[in-house]
Amino acid sequence: MPDTNIKTEILIHDLKVPISVINAGARSLLERQDAYGPLTEKQIKVLKRIVRNTLATQHLVNDVLELGRSREGVKICSQFTVASLVVGVLVEVFDLADPNVADAIRNAASYPRLQAAIGTAGVTLDFAQQTWETCVCLDAAKVRQILRNLVTNAFKHRADRVDIRGVIRENRLTLWVKDDGRGIPRSDQQRIFETYFTTGGSIEDAIQSHGLGLAGVMVLLRDMGGKLVLDSDSGRGAEFKVVIPL
Ligand SMILES: Nc1ncnc2c1ncn2[C@@H]1O[C@H](COP(=O)(O)OP(=O)(O)OP(=O)(O)O)[C@@H](O)[C@H]1O
Numbered sequence: 001m002p003d004t005n006i007k008t009e010i011l012i013h014d015l016k017v018p019i020s021v022i023n024a025g026a027r028s029l030l031e032r033q034d035a036y037g038p039l040t041e042k043q044i045k046v047l048k049r050i051v052r053n054t055l056a057t058q059h060l061v062n063d064v065l066e067l068g069r070s071r072e073g074v075k076i077c078s079q080f081t082v083a084s085l086v087v088g089v090l091v092e093v094f095d096l097a098d099p100n101v102a103d104a105i106r107n108a109a110s111y112p113r114l115q116a117a118i119g120t121a122g123v124t125l126d127f128a129q130q131t132w133e134t135c136v137c138l139d140a141a142k143v144r145q146i147l148r149n150l151v152t153n154a155f156k157h158r159a160d161r162v163d164i165r166g167v168i169r170e171n172r173l174t175l176w177v178k179d180d181g182r183g184i185p186r187s188d189q190q191r192i193f194e195t196y197f198t199t200g201g202s203i204e205d206a207i208q209s210h211g212l213g214l215a216g217v218m219v220l221l222r223d224m225g226g227k228l229v230l231d232s233d234s235g236r237g238a239e240f241k242v243v244i245p246l
């Protein structure tokens, strides 16, 4: 690996500690008012925003480190259920989008309760019980990053709904993430997988969208021997399908 890459990766790695300290500090103020003193509504709002943004930064840092690990051919396989994968991603996405829904997801004790919790936010799940409960042996961080990127994109671009579907068949895990947004014109369907390609034009878009998510998804999928199929067109929403060999 070139020297500059290592330096950048070590710098990114070293961000983990200060971000955790900021996160823990803000959480202590919020959760331990008995020890740190009472807060006003406005202070609570600001502190919650700080916590959400430290979480977002932690995701970014972990994603970059995971890509570096993938590039070096490092795989860390573990056993986890499809349910824990999907629930984990939904919690991460909703921790940023709507913390109340994130809490409802954490507390949902069954698949129907989980569906009810996310249904209010326009998300549907379609998993057969057998798939949902199956234990797969994969690199959890990579699969999670793939699914989180697709779900985050669907959230960003949807009109009203996001549908997540999954099946295990012939020793492969297939996941679909579908939204009902503006869709992706055929002319952009290659380019969205390039690094730094985005379709947004405003300053806000530039801050929110780096055009790295899907490029990262492709790197991770390639390293896992998986593939991605996009089904979309202008005005027709977008459906991303990923197939991961088990
Ligand atoms: N579900 C979707 N519907 C419409 N356009 C999409 C969708 N998913 C991705 N795109 C388009 O593909 C581009 C690249 O997506 P990608 O995830 O790589 O980057 P991003 O979401 O813009 O930024 P980030 O680096 O934060 O993920 C997006 O800017 C968007 O234009």
Ligand SMILES: [Mg+2]
Pocket: 149, 152, 153, 212, 213, 214
């Ligand atoms: Mg993205």
